Amino acid sequence: MEQEQFPIRVRGLRNVFGDHVIHEGLDLDVRKGEILGVVGGSGTGKSVLMRTIIGLQIPDAGEVDVLGDTITDAQDDADIDIRSRWGVLFQGGALFSTLTVAENVEVPLREFYPEITDELRHEIARYKVLLSGLPAEATSKYPAELSGGMRKRAGLARALALDPELLFLDEPTAGLDPIGAAAFDQLILKLQQTLGLTVFLITHDLDTLYEICDRVAVIADRKVIAVGSIPELLALDHPWIQEYFNGPRGRAAQDAQVRHDAKEAKISHDAPSRAGQGEA
């Protein structure tokens, strides 16, 4: 039951690089079906936390359970047999540069399900690429021929190749133009709703937090100091949280959200039938 509710559980995590303590007694629970945003200043160990959860980084102490499997018990890579149940999007996309986009998507399929016929695998690769919002021509292109935004979408397509339950995203909207970033936010939200994903999302993008995150976890002072929806976090008087959400950029994002909500309300007030259609 516990495992059903919390696909990711982190307890008492401690990570040390040399003399530098990154995490000390870090606890975190991610609920099933939510989009959890992880924020924190640069160098507070957001990416290290993600790498620890997916087993790329072995912590000095603590326990990490993912989908009921204790990652921190694994002796080597082969021990982690839940890899087919998560997808990871790295910051730069991390596509294999010698394979085309479609072949990149096919790699996990080939690895885990060799019995799938070539035909079906090509079809899967192609619809995943299209689902990620890339044009059909992009399937046969090499990563070097794509723009940064397209590379992220291709990386997302590969992360979704096996229909994972868990999706890890490391700064998905960093380096995208505002229109591209907003579109990417909507894409993640849509996919999460359609596929019933649990999303672990590292971001610096305040708009992303307001737009799509159900809850936000704040990392500071080597641990998760607060987890909650943005209004709940705003109610706390931790200086870093206040500065983060009430700084100039935080305010701008809040205003944008207020405007956005007001517009939606106005549309539904003016033409309830049209809004209803839009949602369907």
Added chain:
Amino acid sequence: MRELTDFKLVPADQQGAATLAFSGPMTVSSLGQADTRLRSLGESFATIDISAVTRIDTVGAWTVWRLSRDHDAKITGCSDEAQKLVDAISKADSNAENVRAHRMPLLTRVPAHVGEVIIGLGRGMLQVVGFLGQIMLSAGSLIRHPGRMRMKALVHQMELVGVNSLAIIGLMSFLVGIVIAQQGAVQLRQFGAEIYTVNLVGRLTLRELGVLMTAIMVAGRSGSAFAAQIGTMKLTEEVDAMRTIGVSPMEALVLPRILATMIMMPLLGFYSAVVGIVGGAFLSSITLGIPFFTFLTRIQEVVPLHDVWVGIVKAPMFGLIVALAGCYQGMQVKNNAEEVGARTTAAVVMAIFTVIVLDAFFAVFFTNIGWG
């Protein structure tokens, strides 16, 4: 054992419409075998019933949707979740084309590839000459503005190319010296001319082998490193960043490497020859009964001085070729990581090949001008 997708064809009812009924999970992990059978299904059907499906993901939804598209069948028994997935998939319709990069049939590909290689060789020659010209230009501008010379980079490269390779080149030369002395002595003994082993070792190492073996070793050690370093810097856009800041990659990356190799090659070549002679002397003192120091004294008597010059004159040329090949190939890297490997290999092959060809020319040349 994981659960697999199952399906059966329910025969036509009164209206004449057959139904394809799925059961079990329809997910990426369970569909593999069912898919093969589904594709070879000859019968037609008008309805696809998925009410008995326990779990469905996008692969299942895709399969259902593809079948309904190809057979013009309607889908029944969708749960809300399945409906959502099928709707999403239908918007991402696709045929399994364009997955791979375009590829020509074998019969066209092979001649096309041969043609590309030949044209590439010709073009490569031109580009190398052009690259050499660029190096000359930046060397010229450096002579006019000596303050721009990157001494630190030059000294660092001299250390990497020269000092750090002393041990391996020394070991190699020592062993080569031993081999020449031993094999030479075996042959010369037949004529009772073992004493000529000294001539053989001395002249061969100083004139030819010292420099040639060193060039090969430096090509493998440093030429490849140049190609890989510069190639990786090209991939990560560091070279472009340099250009925009106004730093010439020629001056910052290429020239220090080429100068360092040209300076270190004569030194390493001479060092290699000396160690080779020591190796020969060592073996002679043990097996031929020629005392170590007598061997060294004899060297002075039997090796003409111009043999030393032949070796030393060739060395900077070889150094230039090795460094040029490395830097040139590094600068040609683009697109992906595989290219770095291919270019590094090309740099070493190109360097060693050119060095050996040039050495043959030198051998004839020096004999003809009377330095035999």
